[in-house]
């Protein structure tokens with residue numbers, strides 16, 4: 001992020017070794033929160049209050065993301081995706097519930113912990129290319145900047161910045177300023193900026209939203225590299241099927257809650273899942289609701305190993321009434 005100021009205090013960070021060694025160490029390090037999930041949101045609520053209205057942007061959202069996952073977050077406009085990302089990035093505070101990322105309790109963090117959290121635990125890529133990079137710095141200087149605030153020695157940060165640009169396929173951009181880069185190149189440099197301090201979690205809000213298909217694919221490839229080669233757990237908000245169809249897990253959010261999700265095995269068809277909340281409520285995928293004409297009251301049957309959900313119409317073909 002480019003929102004840091006020179007005056008912010010930070011802890012001391014030692015000499016940074018070569019990129020590959022650093023990331024390997026990060027991946028191999030003991031991760032005590034991995035059992036529970038690197039990102040855990042439990043009954044998360046965010047209410048925005050203005051003079052006249054109250055908007056419930058998140059209405060008890062549950063989400064667990066494991067260490068090393070690459071997850072797409074999709075949902076209609078206004079469903080709460082950006083609100084969730086703002087909370088996870090440490091920019092916004094939830095009204096109630098629980099949010100934990102890499103052992104940090106986002107509701108209980110003090111100012112100093114929050115600053116360190118935003119600097120080292122999470123990286124962020126915004127949709128608007130202009131928001132990710134400082135216009136008067138070259139690509140290399142932009143990538144080196146977050147490391148400067150983390151007190152990485154000058155030579156090491158230039159070396160790591162160059163390596164990151166190389167890994168993300170934009171080494172040739174290192175001495176150019178943002179105005180001299182295409183939108184896709186700017187976003188790939190933005191991924192380098194966001195991963196400069198080896199964050200555990202990389203958050204991206206519509207990073208391909210302003211790009212054509214080919215540039216979007218390049219940016220998604222950079223996010224994938226950050227996930228697979230740099231070891232960052234990635235959560236990307238997207239309307240872009242190119243992104244959501246290629247990740248293993250796509251989580252849908254509806255009215256401020258996680259509703260359904262698709263899990264894909266490599267090269268295979270996606271399987272649909274839904275989240276059962278703590279009192280046993282679940283939301284069926286719209287496609288299933290429409291396909292089986294489910295409306296209002298539905299009939300439940302306890303079957304061996306599963307639960308059947310049937311339209312509440314005795315004459316429906318294949319319904320339990322017919323089978324009796």
Ligand SMILES: Nc1ncnc2c1ncn2[C@@H]1O[C@H](COP(=O)(O)OP(=O)(O)OP(=O)(O)O)[C@@H](O)[C@H]1O
Nearest residue numbers: 048055056057075076077078079080081082083084
């Ligand atoms: N600062 C704010 N003050 C008041 N209401 C807000 C604020 N930020 C978001 N909201 C409201 O909260 C709800 C969720 O907004 P949010 O931006 O998280 O949705 P989104 O899913 O990211 O939408 P989009 O896909 O259009 O970006 C919306 O009704 C929005 O109007």
